[in-house]
Amino acid sequence: MTFFDIHQQYNWDTVKVSIHSKTVKDVEDALAKPNRTLEDFKALISPAASPFLEQMAQKSQEITQKRFGKTIQLYVPLYLSNECTNSCIYCGFRCENETARVTLNEHQVLKEVEVIKAMGYENVLLVTGEHPKKNGCDYLQKIIRLIKPHFSQISLEVAPLDNEGYKLLVNEGVHAVYVYQETYNSERYPVYHPRGKKSNMQYRLETADRLGEEGVRKVGLGCLLGLEDWRTDSFFTALHINYLEKKWWRTKFSISFPRMRPFAGSYKPNVEVTDQDLLQLICACRIFNEEVEVTLSTREQPKFRDNLVKLGITAMSAGSKTEPGGYAENSKELEQFKITDDRSPKEICEMINYKGYEVVWKDWDECLQTNI
């Protein structure tokens, strides 16, 4: 059994109705309990919970501090390639977009690494589009070997791979893999992902199971906010994590809720997700799951990010470039999406310290990892 089978047991519309029919009483009950169920999570993300936002934020802060202390981890994305055979209608890398396509060679990658290291990073996230010939497993293996001496923690946000691919890359030292479902709505998924490997929703839904099976230490999940009803999509994300935690109990989980940003080709979000909505969602996730890591990227604006530092998140990116070669060369025309918070890591660090939090640059050492 994989998460695909669990997913099939749920009906999108029924879940949506159930979330929207939660009452103030349900929210109060959810907040009062020591441990929360998925039904409680529904209450916490429901419209009925909006008057409880302050209370939720306080609880979220308390729980997060207990588990993670007053710390925020910093990481940085390294975009290796914007070559992609998919045509996800909301993405700047979709193959129909007539932007220049680049896959960094080893020399270019090392130039990027030099800039990233100078910013103080030990934790790097490698990002690519999906093009098996240009940026598939062989390419990733080559790049990981190249940069391994420079980082203590290497993570991936690349196309889903098969078991063999993950096994290979875990053995090369990959620590974490992030694969966002984008939407769990099976009727609408094909509308957003009409062609290419990514159009296979089942394969994507089963990706975290493959990662668990191959012993990846940390798996990141999430949905793209702006496509479908955010409440329903985040319920399915919570369901997914709930299932995974029990089955792949050795794996650590991380969650992220990227809000859609403008990009080349300018797809407009279908649904608006306000700042208040996103805050409610992050607090609800924390209250529901005390151990999950929560990431907030530079997609969000500075003031929002500054305030979220103390309210439930555990990791942030800073100084990010979303185009291959962006750190050493800075050519914005290739970027996947526009970032909103363009402050340098040093500035973000100062902000975090000012909030009374310490920055964690390093939380793992690749050399401690043995193959399983």
Next chain:
Amino acid sequence: MHKMKPLIIAGKEFNSRLFTGTGKFSSNKLMGEAILASCSELVTVALKRVNLNNDTDDMLVHLQQPNINLLPNTSGVRNAKEAVFAAKLAREALGTNWVKLEIHPDPKYLLADGEETLAATTILAKEGFIVLPYIQADPVLCKKLEEAGAAAVMPLGSPIGSNQGLQTRDFLRIIIEQSNIPVIIDAGLGAPSHAAEAMEMGADAVLINTAIAIANNPVNMAIAFKMSVEAGRLAFEARLAPSAHFAQASSPLTSFLNEL
């Protein structure tokens, strides 16, 4: 002036029975100040957090004090093989053969894997390491670890970071009673009263991290824990009067002898 007996682990004497951790503080500076205020002489450092290639790692800089000994921990490793490697790395990087074994394949509750911990203890003790394993409050496992050469055992009071106090007290009592090596209550102590209770029971030391690190005033909380550990230990050494639920007549069953 009353004084606690010093604690001896692997031949090394400690005047403080409060060990502290270094995670979760809002700044490394504040961590240094709180640890100094606690008078702790043994301080755990997560190897995964230390920049081993950098002599001026900010966390280590704040721990450079004459009375502070570092106890590297293997937090994050999932099996004996990784733990043994981590211990060797720590010895090389930090110049100490002391190691706190933390082998928790479960990243959610960070519960120790007894089997792997025993295996790693056996290997490391043979290689001359001073091994302090963090484990469940499992009396049989504690005896096995003692036989395998552990320098002390570190059973948990309740799940790590939970601040729930001595939920495992019945098993801790057995461990303390049976142990020939120091017993350090490691996790879940959320308030000075929890630490005092552990010490009153006869624990040799306690290790506190979260409760100090995330307090509104970590320095004062560190002092509070220091005082409670000392109070609990002194009470243990002075032998607490046994408690009872009922008032007792001095000799209810035998007083008739006086009436004969």
